[in-house]
Amino acid sequence: xxxxxxxxxxxxxxxxxxxxxxxxxxxxxxxxxxxxxxxxxxxxxxxxxxxxxxxxxxxxxxxxxxxxxxxxxxxxxxxxxxxxxxxxxxxxxxxxxxxxxxxxxxxxxxxxxxxxxxxxxxxxxxxxxxxxxxxxxxxxxxxxxxxxxxxxxxxxxxxx
Amino acid sequence: xxxxxxxxxxxxxxxxxxxxxxxxxxxxxxxxxxxxxxxxxxxxxxxxxxxxxxxxxxxxxxxxxxxxxxxxxxxxxxxxxxxxxxxxxxxxxxxxxxxxxxxxxxxxxxxxxxxxxxxxxxxxxxxxxxxxxxxxxxxxxxxxxxxxxxxxxxxxxxxxxxxxxxxxxxxxxxxxxxxxxxxxxxxxxxxxxxxxxxxxxxxxxxxxxxxxxxxxxxxxxxxxxxxxxxxxxxxxxxxxxxxxxxxxxxxxxxxxxxxxxxxxxxxxxxxxxx
Numbered sequence: 001x002x003x004x005x006x007x008x009x010x011x012x013x014x015x016x017x018x019x020x021x022x023x024x025x026x027x028x029x030x031x032x033x034x035x036x037x038x039x040x041x042x043x044x045x046x047x048x049x050x051x052x053x054x055x056x057x058x059x060x061x062x063x064x065x066x067x068x069x070x071x072x073x074x075x076x077x078x079x080x081x082x083x084x085x086x087x088x089x090x091x092x093x094x095x096x097x098x099x100x101x102x103x104x105x106x107x108x109x110x111x112x113x114x115x116x117x118x119x120x121x122x123x124x125x126x127x128x129x130x131x132x133x134x135x136x137x138x139x140x141x142x143x144x145x146x147x148x149x150x151x152x153x154x155x156x157x158x159x160x
Numbered sequence: 161x162x163x164x165x166x167x168x169x170x171x172x173x174x175x176x177x178x179x180x181x182x183x184x185x186x187x188x189x190x191x192x193x194x195x196x197x198x199x200x201x202x203x204x205x206x207x208x209x210x211x212x213x214x215x216x217x218x219x220x221x222x223x224x225x226x227x228x229x230x231x232x233x234x235x236x237x238x239x240x241x242x243x244x245x246x247x248x249x250x251x252x253x254x255x256x257x258x259x260x261x262x263x264x265x266x267x268x269x270x271x272x273x274x275x276x277x278x279x280x281x282x283x284x285x286x287x288x289x290x291x292x293x294x295x296x297x298x299x300x301x302x303x304x305x306x307x308x309x310x311x312x313x314x315x316x317x318x319x320x321x322x323x324x325x326x327x328x329x330x331x332x333x334x335x336x337x338x339x340x341x342x343x344x345x346x347x348x349x350x351x352x353x354x355x356x357x358x359x360x361x362x363x364x365x366x367x368x369x370x371x372x373x374x375x376x377x378x379x380x381x382x383x384x385x386x387x388x389x390x391x392x393x394x395x396x397x398x399x400x401x402x403x404x405x406x407x408x409x410x411x412x413x414x415x416x417x418x419x420x421x422x423x424x425x426x427x428x429x430x431x432x433x434x
Contacts, residue, residue, distance in 0.1 A: 001177070018177030018217070021208070040171060041205035045271065054245065054274040060204040061275070062197075064177060065221060108271060129356040130269025 003067040008076030016063040023047040025063035034074040034103050045131030048104040049073050055111040074103035086148040095144035097135035105131045172207035179219040187307045189218045190330045198280035201272050236338040240279025259347035263294035269357040279333045285325045288359045293379035297365035303335040319384035345369035348431025350424040362421050366428035372396040381412045381421045401429040
């Protein structure tokens with residue numbers, strides 16, 4: 001089946017079988033390998049992308065279901081060569097080691113912070129629960145997200 | 161990973177994909193060889209693991225007529241394709257049917273609720289799912305439609321066993337109807353999951369209203385979510401939350417599960433009675 005998906009503002013067309021997963025279309029046909037594939041059963045969150053602004057598991061969608069829709073992947077986060085504040089915070093707070101889970105965390109939390117700019121402590125931890133990390137022990141990730149949340153709210157990061 | 165003839169990586173076994181444009185068209189496609197694809201948050205893992213190998217996948221995501229939340233003469237009508245995230249965000253639901261709001265927040269993770277649907281969760285019939293238990297406690301009814309016609313089934317009669325319901329292969333769950341809560345009713349929902357967003361080990365939903373209206377529904381306590389009649393009667397007859405919870409869970413098998421269900425039922429009843 002011929003499909004056309006807008007990813008990060010650019011149209012990507014391709015022929016797919018109905019059983020082709022969206023995650024595989026993104027990686028192998030659109031050539032955007034930033035989106036990672038971990039468990040392929042909706043548990044790990046590594047393949048999280050944004051569908052019309054909402055975070056979704058791309059391994060739990062068929063590519064044909066994204067025909068005509070707008071996707072955003074980790075490649076669409078930075079702008080004009082500048083890292084997104086969330087990406088910068090991950091870097092600064094040592095929120096990654098191997099980095100495999102990072103794109104999923106970023107796409108989940110970018111959507112979450114956009115919708116819940118005032119979220120604090122427990123809410124942030126709850127929002128992080130849909131992504132697994134086997135390296136960091138999460139403390140760096142929590143710190144990074146809290147840091148980015150403050151920055152996105154426009155608060156004084158140093159004083160925060 | 162298998163590599164298909166076309167060169168793309170694939171995991172699910174091949175199937176014929178149909179995306180009907182109307183409910184009537186969808187009903188024509190339903191049968192023994194077909195599977196309905198709603199939000200896909202349970203079906204896709206089963207396809208990826210090849211635990212499910214349907215010949216035809218009927219994708220009902222294009223059926224806008226099944227995506228609505230509305231108040232109809234005081235009764236809540238939820239289209240089966242309503243996303244769990246939409247239920248969670250609905251002010252109408254939050255204000256008038258708070259039990260559904262409490263339950264849906266515990267379904268999977270945000271990323272799952274973006275896609276997962278209310279009808280899908282009900283039809284999938286996992287014994288530990290939140291929405292079925294909440295709908296049972298709310299006396300909800302479900303509309304099943306086939307090419308032959310339509311029938312309404314009480315949520316409490318819908319579930320037959322794990323992943324097994326009264327829905328026939330040629331039927332589609334199209335609508336969920338929830339009556340208004342009785343005047344002055346309180347609701348409570350409690351569950352235990354090892355980590356937030358995981359399937360619950362067990363849980364309880366409760367509705368308590370003046371005049372003896374009591375509903376207690378358990379999830380994860382047996383093969384199907386079900387009302388706990390003994391507990392409801394005890395509560396209506398003046399038992400306190402602890403006594404009613406004990407009565408509600410006396411028949412639960414396995415000491416740990418019984419103790420857990422009892423404690424969760426007590427919390428749900430106390431929240432509903434507060």
